[in-house]
Amino acid sequence: MKSITITPLKPGSVRLEEVPAPVPAPGQTLVKLLEAGVCRTDVEIFDGLYGEPPAGQASLIMGHEALGQLENGDLVVPMVRRSCGGCANCLDGNQDMCSTGNFLERGIKGLDGMLCEYIAEYPRYLVPIRPEARPYAVLAEPMSVVAKGIRQAGLIQGRLAWAPKRALVLGAGPIGLLATMALRILGWETVTVARKPAGSLKAALAAECGALYVSSAETPVTDLPAKYGLFDLVFEATGSPDVAFDCLGAAAVNGVVCLTSVTGGDARKSVPAARLNRDLVLGNRVVFGTVNASRKDFEDGLVYLERINAAFPGLLNRLFTSRVPLEKAAGVFSGQAEEIKTVVEIAAA
Numbered sequence: 581m582k583s584i585t586i587t588p589l590k591p592g593s594v595r596l597e598e599v600p601a602p603v604p605a606p607g608q609t610l611v612k613l614l615e616a617g618v619c620r621t622d623v624e625i626f627d628g629l630y631g632e633p634p635a636g637q638a639s640l641i642m643g644h645e646a647l648g649q650l651e652n653g654d655l656v657v658p659m660v661r662r663s664c665g666g667c668a669n670c671l672d673g674n675q676d677m678c679s680t681g682n683f684l685e686r687g688i689k690g691l692d693g694m695l696c697e698y699i700a701e702y703p704r705y706l707v708p709i710r711p712e713a714r715p716y717a718v719l720a721e722p723m724s725v726v727a728k729g730i731r732q733a734g735l736i737q738g739r740l741a742w743a744p745k746r747a748l749v750l751g752a753g754p755i756g757l758l759a760t761m762a763l764r765i766l767g768w769e770t771v772t773v774a775r776k777p778a779g780s781l782k783a784a785l786a787a788e789c790g791a792l793y794v795s796s797a798e799t800p801v802t803d804l805p806a807k808y809g810l811f812d813l814v815f816e817a818t819g820s821p822d823v824a825f826d827c828l829g830a831a832a833v834n835g836v837v838c839l840t841s842v843t844g845g846d847a848r849k850s851v852p853a854a855r856l857n858r859d860l861v862l863g864n865r866v867v868f869g870t871v872n873a874s875r876k877d878f879e880d881g882l883v884y885l886e887r888i889n890a891a892f893p894g895l896l897n898r899l900f901t902s903r904v905p906l907e908k909a910a911g912v913f914s915g916q917a918e919e920i921k922t923v924v925e926i927a928a929a
């Protein structure tokens with residue numbers, strides 16, 4: 581079968597490669613892949629920053645956001661992370677909360693991904709998709725990350741009587757825009773901040789679901805509280821370590837900051853440490869990180885997508901800024917800076 585393969589940690593080694601189709605092990609089912617999404621994680625793997633091949637292999641099939649189909653025609657989205665088999669969270673089905681670090685992730689860490697024609701998978705890692713969701717279901721994985729962030733914020737805020745009304749979303753990539761749309765569906769007043777100017781597609785997508793879009797080129801993140809007030813939830817998804825610290829000052833008393841950016845490198849930064857610490861302490865503020873997602877988050881994410889699609893018809897489709905066939909997908913990674921979501925078309929349903 582055709583696959584987009586990389587030799588991990590070797591920049592520029594991505595290629596279209598013919599590999600043997602997987603043979604399902606007992607208990608596994610064959611999944612024909614229809615579409616896959618490309619995200620910043622894939623670009624970082626492309627750049628050789630990380631990625632790990634399956635044990636005993638030198639290369640890794642890329643791709644962790646996909647929509648597939650079973651032999652009976654049912655649509656499914658495969659989850660990304662696989663249990664380490666040894667910690668209480670993984671044994672509970674919450675491998676996104678793995679405590680050992682020995683988990684595997686499709687297309688990222690120790691397990692072949694989904695930029696290819698077929699995978700063999702256990703049903704417990706396949707999330708069913710309704711046929712009506714076919715046009716946007718490839719967004720289930722990034723939306724699961726958003727759903728987990730919002731759900732975790734709610735669980736953490738179970739510590740007090742919390743009646744959130746205002747959210748700040750930093751970043752207008754797929755995660756930032758999906759978070760904006762989900763928070764609007766929840767009825768929150770939402771301010772979305774990103775670098776692109778007011779007339780950009782990203783600004784338009786945020787505005788069309790009722791968020792206020794602010795360009796950080798005009799209002800630096802540290803100036804946001806003075807201009808727009810403080811926020812019950814701050815959702816950071818810019819990929820910038822600077823913003824991850826600059827946004828801490830935007831949380832209201834009893835507020836919560838959710839960090840989702842996986843920042844590479846070892847950048848340093850000077851911060852107003854005394855003020856930040858004092859505000860965290862005196863305001864009962866919480867800062868937490870979130871990664872990956874559980875089955876519940878995929879399911880919640882699909883409900884968000886369905887509600888967004890009903891409330892704002894056509895809006896999700898506009899996140900798909902380019903579509904390429906699998907045969908050409910090795911060439912998409914270097915041109916992602918101007919894209920929102922590239923979809924790789926693998927097969928027709």
Ligand SMILES: [Zn+2]
Pocket residue numbers: 618619620621622644645722
């Ligand atoms: Zn991704």
Ligand SMILES: [Zn+2]
Pocket residue numbers: 663664665666667668669670671675677678679680681682683
């Ligand atoms: Zn584990």
